[in-house]
Amino acid sequence: MENSTVQPPVPSIMVVDDTPVNLRLLTEMLKERGYKVRPVANGRFALQTAKHDPPDLILLDILMPEMNGYEVCECLKADEQLSGIPVIFISALDETMDKVKAFKVGGVDYVTKPFQFEEVQARVATHLELRRQKRLIQESNEQLRKLEELRDNLVHMVVHDMRTPLTAIYGFLRTLEMLEGESLSDQGREFVQTALASTEDLVEMVSSLLDVSKMEAGEMKLNLTQCELLTIAREALAKVEPLKGDRQLMLSGADEPVTVMADAELIARVFQNLLGNALKFTPDDGQVTVSIESSADAARVLVQDTGPGIPPEYRERIFEKFGQIENPANKQRYSTGIGLTFCKLAVEAHGGQVGVDSEEGRGSTFWFTLPRRASVPQ
């Protein structure tokens, strides 16, 4: 791996002091404790040698001719390669202001002279350990970021490649239905229709996955027009009709048209996703109800089901990409997939909100709001 930051077995410490006696004393005592020590007698040379071979920690005197410790520290902090090295000031200055300034220019600690070596050593050890842990966290963060990127690229590739077989499955099922439908039995037709509806689900998943990565990157452009939500709701209901089985599927209280500025295609898919989701978790004798409320400045869509409900701790997580839910009954884990993530991002792109109210054992109501006039967030 590039930029590998494997710790040298012995930490190296640079001691910067213009007083030869102090320099020798600190150097010898630290060496005795097993550190690799580099004594340096002035600030300019300290910067040069730090650049050449960065130490793990710097013990820095303040009062030095030519370039004082504060200036040295500022230069270190301004250099990207060196800014991570912890600097402990060690100085005869003991006013609060001097100490505060030391921290201000980037120091991590301050020891006053005359010093007790045990104290110096304890502070050195503490800051070396902090530095080591910080590096570990940075490394694992970087690794996580790379893994996430790899996952997203893989998903993108798989999803793209899925379109080819889906074209054949969907195309042939559809032509079978159109050209040979008459000669099929009722059961045959039902099978074809169910297979088609499932294929459409899969197509929707593929599109959502690609759209989600676009929306996450802020690259999705909305095609805003005046949309009537009741019409979109009816079309979405018709689309999921083949999936409903014996469940009841209803649009309640629908008389007044509700118009909003929105991307009709995206919102239609939000409806379909929420309906598909509701049907999936509703038992055969249950029901799914869509209702639309409107106020002066927003419309609110509710999709209510009579499924098992969602425990409070999962009500946010289900909107996360590939969020996981554990069924306490059988300890099995379920992925929440991508559909709800798509809904959340699509609604938020319109300046709206999305959420779920639920009562365990009695069902869930997924809802989203859309402002009447789109105030698209940047």
Add this chain to the structure above:
Amino acid sequence: MKRILVIDDDPPVARIVKAALDIVKVEHALDYCSDGGQGRAKAAQGGYDLICLDLSMPFMDGFEALGEMKRNPKSAQIPVVVITGAQEPEIHHRVMELGAAAVFTKPFEPVHLGHVLQHILAGGQV
């Protein structure tokens, strides 16, 4: 009798295009090839009324093939309908700029494709 050329590295697409034309009852003869390079050469031999073209193919992709077909006077007049796995609007836009008559995202609705092909074959624009 309309002569149609389908260029796609996935053979079932040609069969679905055929079915789509059957649904809208357009009499046709259909040729198929799986690569942009071959497709462009076939198109230049002339005689086709319409070409269906995939974008992502090995050897020569659809962008290049479309560009060459439109530059070659022997094939420049044949309407090309792009059928692609790419859903990105930018790609659709680019393809239309290159001179495509229409763009479909896979998977597509066969009846819809049938109607659009019928309309283009009758000299219409999309």
